Amino acid sequence: xxxxxxxxxxxxxxxxxxxxxxxxxxxxxxxxxxxxxxxxxxxxxxxxxxxxxxxxxxxxxxxxxxxxxxxxxxxxxxxxxxxxxxxxxxxxxxxxxxxxxxxxxxxxxxxxxxx
Amino acid sequence: xxxxxxxxxxxxxxxxxxxxxxxxxxxxxxxxxxxxxxxxxxxxxxxxxxxxxxxxxxxxxxxxxxxxxxxxxxxxxxxxxxxxxxxxxxxxxxxxxxxxxxxxxxxxxxxxx
Numbered sequence: 676x677x678x679x680x681x682x683x684x685x686x687x688x689x690x691x692x693x694x695x696x697x698x699x700x701x702x703x704x705x706x707x708x709x710x711x712x713x714x715x716x717x718x719x720x721x722x723x724x725x726x727x728x729x730x731x732x733x734x735x736x737x738x739x740x741x742x743x744x745x746x747x748x749x750x751x752x753x754x755x756x757x758x759x760x761x762x763x764x765x766x767x768x769x770x771x772x773x774x775x776x777x778x779x780x781x782x783x784x785x786x787x788x789x790x
Numbered sequence: 791x792x793x794x795x796x797x798x799x800x801x802x803x804x805x806x807x808x809x810x811x812x813x814x815x816x817x818x819x820x821x822x823x824x825x826x827x828x829x830x831x832x833x834x835x836x837x838x839x840x841x842x843x844x845x846x847x848x849x850x851x852x853x854x855x856x857x858x859x860x861x862x863x864x865x866x867x868x869x870x871x872x873x874x875x876x877x878x879x880x881x882x883x884x885x886x887x888x889x890x891x892x893x894x895x896x897x898x899x900x901x902x903x
Contacts, residue, residue, distance in 0.1 A: 717896075784832075
């Protein structure tokens with residue numbers, strides 16, 4: 676069966692510090708991968724998605740970036756965090772293939788507080 | 791751009807009553823409509839979905855209906871229980887090969903014992 680991992684689970688970082696969040700998927704190959712941010716009490720904002728190694732599409736201009744160095748690894752980064760970067764960061768994946776390509780399954784999330 | 795509107799934003803029902811959450815979407819090419827349940831501090835969990843080739847799908851106490859002509863879809867929960875209390879999100883696929891979803895703004899459902 677497939678599982679998705681995210682770490683760290685929680686993070687407190689000062690303004691201006693760098694950020695690296697990691698997401699990995701097990702038990703599948705060539706998944707689509709997504710990064711979402713959820714502000715407190717709000718909905719899900721798509722930040723980046725990737726259909727393959729090295730292929731990243733950005734949805735919202737911001738000071739964040741994403742990379743996909745391996746098939747099942749997705750990384751979210753920032754060089755300098757802003758207060759507005761605080762939130763719950765969720766990684767999601769979809770199975771490959773045309774039959775189930777839209778079903779998205781979320782990881783456990785990383786709760787980031789920028790102080 | 792593409793948009794999904796969700797109503798109501800909050801819903802309070804008595805245990806045993808039914809709850810209905812409604813969404814409308816703008817992209818006529820959307821063909822996949824999932825619903826997610828998110829408990830406080832947890833990840834969203836896919837609870838039911840429907841594709842554009844069917845009008846209704848049911849799984850025990852939850853059902854989803856789709857009206858493609860009107861671009862409406864709804865979540866129905868019958869015989870609500872306190873453990874149904876959570877935030878529910880609808881979503882619609884964005885047309886094309888990107889396999890992206892656009893989410894509604896969420897409904898906070900509170901089931902009063």
